[in-house]
Amino acid sequence: MRVRYVVRKLGWAAVTLMFVLCFNFFLFRIMPGDPAGLLARSQRLTETEIAEQRAIFGLDKPLMSQFWTYLHETFTGNLGTSYLTGQPVLETISSRVWPTVLLVGVGTSVAIWLGLRMGIKGGWHRGSTYDRTSLYGSLTLYSTPEGWLGMMLLIIFAGSLGWFPVGGYDSGEDLSGLAHVIDVAKHLFLPAATLALGYGASYMIVMRSSLLEVKDEDFVATARAKGLTETMVRRRHAVPNAFLPSFTLIVLSFGFVLGGSIVIETIFSYPGIGLLTYQAIDAYDYPVLQGVFLISSVAVVIANLLADITYGFLDPRIEEV
């Protein structure tokens, strides 16, 4: 039954997260200078607060006992204290979650919609002008660093044309209702467009090639032979079969999109987790970096788990593998 498949996937997700936890611990112990020494770089913490942190994480104890403390503290939601602000890391990160969810959510949705549409249309009419234009356009966008793309959009549409604000989440004015929504949307437009263009291009390439893969299969010929219209053959037979491999790749790319949003948020001063990461890099705020890596890994692993389970239901053959 399906249950076995789901349980196996759940187990794999749990193992992956355990590895992330261990990795995260040892990663931040190999850095030049021990964590205790690094605490001294702190800009906001006082001597007593540093001593407190040392005590909580047992930084003077042997590595193994530090590891157990770390596991215990992580599971109880204590990810340490930011060197920069003196606030708990979990709180610092969760206060920045919403803008990133909005940016990545809107950007990815548009990217998927655009990429799949263009990929299907191009692949189905292979070699047409539309196909060539969209393929080369996508290859070029795929080869463009998102950060630089964002800068170009910013210079053109916010600088020269002045259509959009240059950055931030909103204009900070006390707006309510619809006016606030429009304000937020205006600020969101350019960063979300950068993300959508950058990743929509790669989804287009993936969707196009998987449609080409199934286009010449027997079942498509059969569908055509029984007199279905071209549109029906495409919609009912070709696209559903071509969609599955693209689906996996899109989900696998989610972690990459999160990484890309760090650069995009930095360029547009968009106050999400990405900008927080940039500020943490700048200030050697290791606990925050550690927290960002942990939380984004959790997000990515859960996204993959959900995708795997959905995939299992969409395509029952997968269970046999």
Added chain:
Amino acid sequence: MSDTALAAPGVASPRRLVWQRRRSAVARNWTLYRQNRQGMVGLGVMVFFALLALAAPLLVPPADIEPATAQGLPNHPPYMGYPLGTDNFGRSVLDLVIVGARISLLVGVTATFVAVALGATIGLISGYYGGTKIDVGLNAITNWFLVIPWLILAIVLSAILGASVWIIILVIGVTSWAQPARLIRAQALSVRARPYVERARVLGCGDRSILTRHILPNVAPVIFANAILTVAVAILTETTLSILGLGDATAISWGVIIEQAFSAGAMTNGYWWWMMPPGIAIVCVTLSFTMCGYALDEVLNPKLRGR
């Protein structure tokens, strides 16, 4: 007993035969590749930038890109002698882009070498021992690296380890080997099942010799095509890291030029001549590697031909 000793007069030795066969395979593939316009354009652009990178020390005197000795007017749009304008130190942007080709390509190619060497070793061993505990273990590690947000890992790693070209190369290599490994494992799994591998085993070949003599040569073309595509990803990753300020400021890469322009306020002041050229160079080089990689894939994978 050497191979030549075995051969009868006038008959080629087995080793020579093998090399003859490989040479003719390369020639055959090259004929096919030449017919691929996309691949040839990509190759042309790639060769142009490679030559530019090699010739950079001849084209640009070191004093011209030293902030202290640069002669141009600061932050000036294109003018006589400075076809792409200048940066805030009065350095010619064209000179910077030419010099930047060296580091960007060095990082792209070397990081790919690290990633593909790691990926190929792990993928080959995993595929060769397919189904055993070794495979299960290595495959789990590969899948783990595929799932975790590797770009964020790369950012965190270089933030911890510090900014230097070699550390960036290492970081990109260590975070991007999983994709090649998965591909190579799948190839190795299918090559392993072919009759000549079984024959080699019956004749008493050890694991090591089967892996290096029989499986590796057959997987090599796939590794090569994948490596070309990985260079594109590596160059883009280097740019991302540089834009975030994790680049090596002493080694000017295209990403570093963009970052310097960005932090010098080129955006708010509208210094487009400073921001645009390095980005366009990155797009050209990445696109050329991608096009070559796809073209190679098509040549080596007959199923894809005619697309």
